[in-house]
Amino acid sequence: MCSNSTLLIDNLMDLSHVAYLHKSTVGSGDPMAHVSAKFDVEERANGLKFTKWIFDTEPPAAFANLRDYAGKIDRWSEQDLFSPGSLFTWIGMMEAGAGAYESEQLRAEKGLTQRLFHGMTPETEDSCHYFFVWASDFPNDDMADSIWASFEILLEEDRMMVDAQAERNREFGEDHLVPIASDDIRMRVKRIMTRLKSAEDPSNAQPVAQV
Numbered sequence: 328m329c330s331n332s333t334l335l336i337d338n339l340m341d342l343s344h345v346a347y348l349h350k351s352t353v354g355s356g357d358p359m360a361h362v363s364a365k366f367d368v369e370e371r372a373n374g375l376k377f378t379k380w381i382f383d384t385e386p387p388a389a390f391a392n393l394r395d396y397a398g399k400i401d402r403w404s405e406q407d408l409f410s411p412g413s414l415f416t417w418i419g420m421m422e423a424g425a426g427a428y429e430s431e432q433l434r435a436e437k438g439l440t441q442r443l444f445h446g447m448t449p450e451t452e453d454s455c456h457y458f459f460v461w462a463s464d465f466p467n468d469d470m471a472d473s474i475w476a477s478f479e480i481l482l483e484e485d486r487m488m489v490d491a492q493a494e495r496n497r498e499f500g501e502d503h504l505v506p507i508a509s510d511d512i513r514m515r516v517k518r519i520m521t522r523l524k525s526a527e528d529p530s531n532a533q534p535v536a537q538v
C-alpha cells in the first residue's frame with residue numbers, strides 16, 4: 328500500500344534518487360555516477376522504455392557478493408513502462424567492458440540479471456496498491472535471499488519518501504515545482520499520459536461521418 332501511484336511512477340522514472348535514497352543497497356558509491364549515467368530512451372504511443380547505464384564501476388553493496396569475478400562492472404537498469412501503471416524492469420551487471428552495452432544477447436547470456444514487475448493502481452484519492460514481483464537468474468537461493476533482503480529495505484525507503492512527498496504536495500500544492508535535468512524522463516511520461524487521457528476523453532472524440 329502506498330499513498331500515490333502517480334508519485335510512485337515518478338519515482339521509478341527518475342533513477343537519480345537511487346544514489347541518495349538507497350545508499351545502503353543498490354545506490355552505494357559515488358552519487359554522481361547515477362546522476363551522470365548514460366540514458367537510452369525510446370518513447371512509444373502507450374508508454375516509454377529507457378535504460379540507465381553505469382560503466383566501469385564498483386558493484387553496489389547489494390550486489391557485491393553476487394558475482395563470481397573480480398574487478399569492476401558495467402550495470403544497467405531497463406525500465407519499460409506501459410500506461411497507466413505497469414512497469415517491467417530488467418536490471419543486471421556484467422564484467423566491465425565485456426560487451427554488455429553492445430549486445431542484448433550477451434547481457435541475457437552472460438549477465439547476472441533480475442526481472443521485476445511493478446503494478447501500480449490508485450485505490451482512493453490518498454492511497455494506492457503497489458504490486459511488486461521479482462525473479463532472478465541467480466545460481467543459488469542464498470544469493471536470492473540476500474538480494475530480497477535488500478529489496479525489502481529499498482521498497483520501504485521508496486514508500487516513506489513517496490508518502491512524505493504526497494504529504495508535502497497536499498500541504499503546498501504542486502504549482503511551485505520546477506523540473507530539473509533528472510526529471511527529463513518523468514516529464515516525457517507525463518506528456519504521454521496527458522495525451523492518452525485526452526484521447527480517452529469522450530468530449531475529444533471525432534464525429535463519425537454519416538454515409
Ligand SMILES: [Fe+2]
Pocket residue numbers: 338344345348349481485
Ligand atoms: Fe527507489
